[in-house]
Amino acid sequence: xxxxxxxxxxxxxxxxxxxxxxxxxxxxxxxxxxxxxxxxxxxxxxxxxxxxxxxx
Numbered sequence: 001x002x003x004x005x006x007x008x009x010x011x012x013x014x015x016x017x018x019x020x021x022x023x024x025x026x027x028x029x030x031x032x033x034x035x036x037x038x039x040x041x042x043x044x045x046x047x048x049x050x051x052x053x054x055x056x
Contacts, residue, residue: 009050
């Protein structure tokens with residue numbers, strides 16, 4: 001038997017991403033908006049991502 005560890009990561013092709021966007025609407029307050037935009041922009045350009053196949 002083999003074990004496989006899949007660490008949480010950015011999974012742009014998963015439903016988690018789509019579900020998370022809707023749930024996060026309105027959670028970032030104005031004082032943090034500029035900072036949050038930069039963080040989300042870096043996620044969008046991530047080279048290493050998680051895919052559903054990683055869990056198999």
